Amino acid sequence: xxQVRLNLNVLDYAILVVYFAVVLGIGFIAKRYIKTSLxxxxxGRSLPAWITGLAFISANLGATEILGQxxxxxxxxxxxANYYWVGAIPAMVFLGLxxxxxxxxxxxxxxxxxxRLRFNKSSHVLNSVLFAVATVLIAGVNLYALALVLxxxxxxxxxxxxxxxxxxxxxxxxxxxxxxxxYNEVLQFWVILAALxxxxxxxxxxxxxxxxxxxxxxxxxxxEAGLHVLQGTAPGHVVNPIGASWIGIVFGLGFVLSFxxxxxNFAEVQRALSARNLSAAKRTPxxxxxxxxxxxxxxxxxxxxxxxxxPHFGGTTGQLQYNNAIPLLMNKYLPNGMLGIALTGLLxxxxxxxxxxxxxxxxxxxxxxxxPYFKPDQPDQHYVWFGRIATVLAIxxxxxxxxxxxxxxxxxxxxQALFSIFNSPxxxxxxxxxxxxxMTPAAGFWSLLLGTLSALITWVGYKxxxxxxxxxxxxxxxxxxxxxxxxxxxxxxxxxxxxxxKPVEELKGLVYGMAVVDEDVPPEDKVWYRNPxxxxxxxxxxxxxxxxxxx
Numbered sequence: 001x002x003q004v005r006l007n008l009n010v011l012d013y014a015i016l017v018v019y020f021a022v023v024l025g026i027g028f029i030a031k032r033y034i035k036t037s038l039x040x041x042x043x044g045r046s047l048p049a050w051i052t053g054l055a056f057i058s059a060n061l062g063a064t065e066i067l068g069q070x071x072x073x074x075x076x077x078x079x080x081a082n083y084y085w086v087g088a089i090p091a092m093v094f095l096g097l098x099x100x101x102x103x104x105x106x107x108x109x110x111x112x113x114x115x116r117l118r119f120n121k122s123s124h125v126l127n128s129v130l131f132a133v134a135t136v137l138i139a140g141v142n143l144y145a146l147a148l149v150l151x152x153x154x155x156x157x158x159x160x161x162x163x164x165x166x167x168x169x170x171x172x173x174x175x176x177x178x179x180x181x182x183y184n185e186v187l188q189f190w191v192i193l194a195a196l197x198x199x200x201x202x203x204x205x206x207x208x209x210x211x212x213x214x215x216x217x218x219x220x221x222x223x224e225a226g227l228h229v230l231q232g233t234a235p236g237h238v239v240n241p242i243g244a245s246w247i248g249i250v251f252g253l254g255f256v257l258s259f260x261x262x263x264x265n266f267a268e269v270q271r272a273l274s275a276r277n278l279s280a281a282k283r284t285p286x287x288x289x290x291x292x293x294x295x296x297x298x299x300x301x302x303x304x305x306x307x308x309x310x311p312h313f314g315g316t317t318g319q320l321q322y323n324n325a326i327p328l329l330m331n332k333y334l335p336n337g338m339l340g341i342a343l344t345g346l347l348x349x350x351x352x353x354x355x356x357x358x359x360x361x362x363x364x365x366x367x368x369x370x371x372p373y374f375k376p377d378q379p380d381q382h383y384v385w386f387g388r389i390a391t392v393l394a395i396x397x398x399x400x401x402x403x404x405x406x407x408x409x410x411x412x413x414x415x416q417a418l419f420s421i422f423n424s425p426x427x428x429x430x431x432x433x434x435x436x437x438x439m440t441p442a443a444g445f446w447s448l449l450l451g452t453l454s455a456l457i458t459w460v461g462y463k464x465x466x467x468x469x470x471x472x473x474x475x476x477x478x479x480x481x482x483x484x485x486x487x488x489x490x491x492x493x494x495x496x497x498x499x500x501x502k503p504v505e506e507l508k509g510l511v512y513g514m515a516v517v518d519e520d521v522p523p524e525d526k527v528w529y530r531n532p533x534x535x536x537x538x539x540x541x542x543x544x545x546x547x548x549x550x551x
Contacts, residue, residue, distance in 0.1 A: 030176025062353015073303020077226020195345020243471020
């Protein structure tokens, strides 16, 4: 039962064919509504909150979430839930309630464009280039994971799987731009649920329910410590499988890594910027927070079950590596028909991850690099044309970066390293820039550059040079992100002391106390259950209760 190769029948393949046809059909339909560059890159800022909210969370449900977090479930147990209840929900609420008024109110088309308005062109270019590199690296992870699954489960050669998956994403993003990506992400969200919920129910029943799972998990190599979220994280006496103290988890993961990802990652923020008004934009990450609270049940539990049920599971190479927890369980438990739905769900998750990063890449490369610095003042359709060229470029580069991801048996370790390098130092620059008017343009540039370099040096020194050690790869990411945040913050303060700030009148809509908040709330959004504060604090409360229950 350890072989992942599936015996699909006509029904399973029919489900796959129908799914791909619908995906491409959405691309063709969306193309009819592309009239301007704003339509192509931000859906004309016209989408309702429930659409953008589901797209927001679906864009995060790529290979890093489905394969990566199930791998973490096997490797670290329930402690993986820290990435949700500590490392996601507070940041998503902060984005919705605090940062969206800055982003949406200033009418920026991207996260890097905010830095151009707040600081200067050099900070803008640096952030745009770093973001473009990060997006194609992450898109490559999703392409590789998709090809890996197709290889193991259908026997397709890795390169064939990469090229076919890339071609499908290329087609619907090139045709319909962000609207095509978002509507497909909403579809993919429900397909992913349809794939994972039956698998979890059947597998959990087989091990005797939750009580049977926890009792059996105590006897695995992870042990009793893997059944707790925060227990065993006292400084100096860490027995939690992640290998980090509560300080590293709360500060490194819960603050720096988490806030750095959710509040500055344009692949996510772009979904909120496409909302029809500021109220809908604020509710976008808050709506996404509710599915996020319970996704651990769909990805962490299968990893834990795989460690129990699959003999010799947890190798570093081959079909028994941690990344294959969900494919192995699919093969073990699901009949034909359900196999087709489950495989479609996996493909949908990977394609959502690729599409989110590719659509963000084409927006940043076009609006933040090509338009202002290479071809300004061109007709609007020219930028739509170049956006499609940028989409092709992103896919081609992502095919190459997929090979980098192939060196990791746990994709989440690689992804968290990327987040610590690219997102954490950016968050330090952003948070100080938004709340301290005095921060200067020079400080913005050097804070971002040196913060990024400090995270990169920490990772290279640990991973390749052996200069220092950490409890685990995830522990390195948490500590590395904390180092980059501190370096970026210190540099921002020191450089500001010796350089000239921008005039206060140029900061309207960009800093705390000067955000644009006077947009009228539509009558239909004034009902109590659409109140952003209520949605946000309720999500925080549920996350806190879950942490207590699984402490």
